[in-house]
Amino acid sequence: MDQVTTLEQLLATALRRIAELEAALATMAEENADLRRQLAKNSNNSSKPPSSDGLKKPAPRSLRGKSDKKSGGQVGHRGNTLRQTPTPDFVERHEAAHCGACHRTLTAGMAKGMERRQVFDLPAPRLEVTEHQAAVYCCDHCRAMTTAGFPDGVNAHVQYGTRMRAAAVYCNVGQLIPEDRVCQLLRDLFGATSLCAASVANWTRGAANKMGGVVEHILARLTEGGVRHLDETGLRVAGKLHWLHSICDSAFTHYRINIKRGAVPTFLTGGTIVHDHWKPYYAHMSWVDAHALCGAHHLRELKAIEEIEKEPWATEMSAVLNSANQLRCEAQDRGETELPEPVRQGIVTRYMAILAKGLAFHERQPPLAKSPGTRGRKARRPGHNLLVRLRDYRDDVLRFIADFAVPFTNNQAEQDLRRSCQRNSACGWSVHPLPCPDGKTRPFQVLQNQPGNHPLGGDAVRPVPAVAPQRRRSAPRTWHRCHP
Numbered sequence: 481m482d483q484v485t486t487l488e489q490l491l492a493t494a495l496r497r498i499a500e501l502e503a504a505l506a507t508m509a510e511e512n513a514d515l516r517r518q519l520a521k522n523s524n525n526s527s528k529p530p531s532s533d534g535l536k537k538p539a540p541r542s543l544r545g546k547s548d549k550k551s552g553g554q555v556g557h558r559g560n561t562l563r564q565t566p567t568p569d570f571v572e573r574h575e576a577a578h579c580g581a582c583h584r585t586l587t588a589g590m591a592k593g594m595e596r597r598q599v600f601d602l603p604a605p606r607l608e609v610t611e612h613q614a615a616v617y618c619c620d621h622c623r624a625m626t627t628a629g630f631p632d633g634v635n636a637h638v639q640y641g642t643r644m645r646a647a648a649v650y651c652n653v654g655q656l657i658p659e660d661r662v663c664q665l666l667r668d669l670f671g672a673t674s675l676c677a678a679s680v681a682n683w684t685r686g687a688a689n690k691m692g693g694v695v696e697h698i699l700a701r702l703t704e705g706g707v708r709h710l711d712e713t714g715l716r717v718a719g720k721l722h723w724l725h726s727i728c729d730s731a732f733t734h735y736r737i738n739i740k741r742g743a744v745p746t747f748l749t750g751g752t753i754v755h756d757h758w759k760p761y762y763a764h765m766s767w768v769d770a771h772a773l774c775g776a777h778h779l780r781e782l783k784a785i786e787e788i789e790k791e792p793w794a795t796e797m798s799a800v801l802n803s804a805n806q807l808r809c810e811a812q813d814r815g816e817t818e819l820p821e822p823v824r825q826g827i828v829t830r831y832m833a834i835l836a837k838g839l840a841f842h843e844r845q846p847p848l849a850k851s852p853g854t855r856g857r858k859a860r861r862p863g864h865n866l867l868v869r870l871r872d873y874r875d876d877v878l879r880f881i882a883d884f885a886v887p888f889t890n891n892q893a894e895q896d897l898r899r900s901c902q903r904n905s906a907c908g909w910s911v912h913p914l915p916c917p918d919g920k921t922r923p924f925q926v927l928q929n930q931p932g933n934h935p936l937g938g939d940a941v942r943p944v945p946a947v948a949p950q951r952r953r954s955a956p957r958t959w960h961r962c963h964p
Contacts, residue, residue, distance in 0.1 A: 506849045517788050517862070525784035527756070527777060529901075564598045605669045610641070644672065645683045652684050656903045698732045705751040707772075707885050710761060711893035712741060713901055726896050733896045752879070754890045757869065772879035774890035775801055778870070785863045793838035794863065797870070800830050804881050805888045812884060819881055827881060831874070838867045 523530040553559065576586055614628040633642065644666070651657045651665060659677035666672040702708055712725045715737075723741045727734045727748070736745070742760045749767040756774045778801060785794035804827045811819055819827075842864040860868070870877055880888045 503849060510848055517784075520788045521784060525780055525787055527780065562600065564596065568598060605671075607644075607670050607672065640672070640675070640679075644670070645687075648675070648680045649684050649687045652680055653687075656899070695734065698734050699727075701732050702727050702729060702734055703747060704749050707752045707754065707887075708748060709890050709893035709896075710745070710753050710755045711890060711897055712744075712758075713897045714741070715900060724897065724900050726893050728892055728896050730892070735900070752883070752886055754886065754893070756890055757873070770879065770883075771873075771876045772883075772886045773873060773876045775805065775877075775880065776889040776891065778866075778877065781862075781866055785866060789861070789863050791838065791841065791863045793834050793841060793867075796834045797831075797838075800827065800834060803827075804878070808881055808884065808888070817884055824881055828874075828878065831870075831878065835867055835871050838863065839871070842867065 521528060522533050575588075575591075578584065579586055612630055612634050614630055616628075617626045618624075619626065648662050648666060651662045652659060657665065659680040662680050663672075663675045663677055666675055706729055709728050710726070712723050715722055715724050717737070720739070722737055722739050723743070725736045725738065725743065725745065727736075727745055736743070742764075744760050744764050746764050746767075748765060750769055752770040752772055753761065753765065753768050754772045754774065755761045756777045762771065779798055782794040782798045782801075785791050786798070807819060807823060807827070818824075842861060845861070848859045848861065875882075879886045
């Protein structure tokens with residue numbers, strides 16, 4: 481009897497130990513799967529930036545699929561190339577002295593025509609020094625000294641002019657060159673030997689502050705109504721993490737820098753906002769009329785579910801979203817403003833059927849093991865989480881087929897943030913870029929890219945004729961009396 485009791489106790493202990501080992505094995509299997517999932521993510525199947533791919537960068541593959549168009553220039557595309565100008569700056573005549581066949585002497589009267597070739601090149605770089613001389617007068621009546629006024633902007637005995645400042649700001653803001661390298665560039669090209677990085681930073685800040693009216697106008701245009709794109713990205717200012725928030729549409733872009741990522745633009749009212757389903761956009765922006773979710777983010781997540789989790793419904797959902805976007809584009813090309821109701825209902829029906837199929841698949845899966853000591857709701861697999869989100873926010877996901885003003889993706893916001901990300905990677909921000917949290921250097925860059933606007937000034941690309949020194953009348957400056 482004692483032996484039976486002992487065996488039963490040993491059996492119970494062994495079964496309990498087996499259960500513990502099975503639970504530990506299940507936990508380790510889930511941790512292993514999670515680590516493999518993280519390792520398998522890249523810029524093609526997640527929101528990770530391409531810079532995180534390192535040397536294992538995957539081959540580029542479009543999420544939109546193949547189109548029926550041939551690669552290269554399309555029909556109707558107007559090419560552009562370097563062409564001869566009818567008004568060259570300099571003309572050099574080249575004459576031949578001997579015949580190329582018989583080597584006899586050639587004269588000017590034998591010339592029958594002229595072959596023209598033009599070379600476009602930069603002029604020899606050099607700084608031009610303009611000396612401003614203000615005449616000093618002594619009044620014959622009251623013996624007061626009066627000095628003529630200098631032009632606006634001429635404030636020091638020696639200083640750099642507006643074109644040099646504009647070139648420095650353009651290199652720093654437009655071409656993402658750090659301040660010290662801007663100094664080296666202008667020193668090598670134009671001989672600006674006394675230029676320092678602090679001057680470049682001050683000029684950039686001054687150019688940004690002059691954009692105050694432009695920024696206010698842009699913000700007013702983006703505040704109320706219409707379709708707006710929202711996104712945010714991290715950047716380091718003086719070694720500290722800050723967040724750059726953007727609001728944009730097809731015409732305007734506004735930037736705000738804040739130390740908090742959750743400082744979303746709660747002041748927006750009306751219209752539709754397009755974003756990537758970051759929760760604060762839903763939680764703190766209740767004054768807008770509607771939300772639309774980025775289709776490119778969904779396609780990347782679906783691609784990860786397809787490649788990593790091997791769930792079949794993800795491929796079908798990607799096909800439905802791409803097909804819906806294709807139908808919408810074709811309708812827009814035909815000049816239509818909305819999809820026919822049967823077509824739209826067919827897309828919604830297929831969408832819901834795939835969701836039901838995916839949810840049924842996950843209901844058949846064994847529940848995930850809960851780590852000891854953890855609290856909160858029951859853990860779900862990534863595919864299950866995506867299915868629930870696509871189900872609960874169906875109208876926002878499919879907003880692009882209900883309203884043609886809403887695009888399929890949030891690419892506009894991501895493209896507008898790309899330059900700031902490149903700036904952060906190339907040279908960073910040594911100090912807070914502006915005294916207020918509004919990014920004003922970008923409107924400067926956008927304005928100088930418009931037709932007719934040159935970064936170095938309106939006449940920077942036109943030859944300036946040489947003129948004799950001119951007398952200019954300006955506001956006088958009176959000094960103390962002089963001795964007779």
